[in-house]
């Protein structure tokens with residue numbers, strides 16, 4: 001057991017998060033995510049929540065980040081040594097996968113010492129495919145289940161992969177930890193928060209601002225014309241059964257993504273709801 005821990009330092013924790021916490025984070029992701037860093041992947045970072053004037057949505061992350069850091073420090077024997085380097089909600093849609101790798105496998109990722117991946121939804125129920133595998137050691141394969149967490153060193157002792165998603169959307173809260181204080185995410189977040197508070201140019205305490213429209217544009221074919229794709233915010237509302245009604249003058253040649261930055265109302269079938277939203281992010285967060 002001790003030898004296995006030395007060779008492949010890793011820990012699986014069942015039911016670390018409650019289903020309520022999973023659902024709360026899922027709601028935040030589905031109402032704020034942008035197109036991610038790899039094909040068919042969407043992400044919500046904490047700095048993005050600040051940049052889009054939704055810092056109140058950071059609150060549910062605070063106790064979870066703290067207890068994950070404590071667990072990692074306790075299990076890997078490095079109490080009070082770690083900084084959270086990155087926190088993000090990451091969802092993988094059909095076609096997304098990642099081959100064998102370690103999480104520190106690029107020069108710009110060398111500061112990463114440990115990873116914690118929290119599963120926010122479940123294999124077989126919410127998505128198909130997407131099993132997690134370690135190349136060596138035990139456990140070899142992990143079936144993602146809402147609330148469970150896998151923690152492992154970011155180095156070559158824990159080479160891993162994720163099978164292609166074949167249906168649904170697989171959602172995780174993923175954190176990396178570093179020993180290097182210059183990669184402390186908290187310091188970056190505090191600085192972003194204070195910049196926003198000092199520059200009083202935000203519309204109101206809780207009214208979201210959209211990032212640039214290409215951050216929400218999901219291209220179906222990366223290489224082809226920009227038109228082939230959809231706006232992820234609009235698509236998420238559509239999945240929930242809503243249509244968007246914009247009372248802007250649509251006779252001008254404004255495109256869809258521009259309209260979604262303007263005031264709008266929601267409709268379902270022939271029913272038009274009275275509430276006016278400042279933009280589509282506001283509708284997603286408050287419908």
Ligand SMILES: O=C(O)CCC(=O)C(=O)O
Pocket residue numbers: 098103117132160161162172174
């Ligand atoms: O989502 C997972 O299970 C692991 C993802 C992963 O390996 C990564 O993002 O580096």
Ligand SMILES: [Fe+2]
Pocket residue numbers: 101102103160
């Ligand atoms: Fe990884």
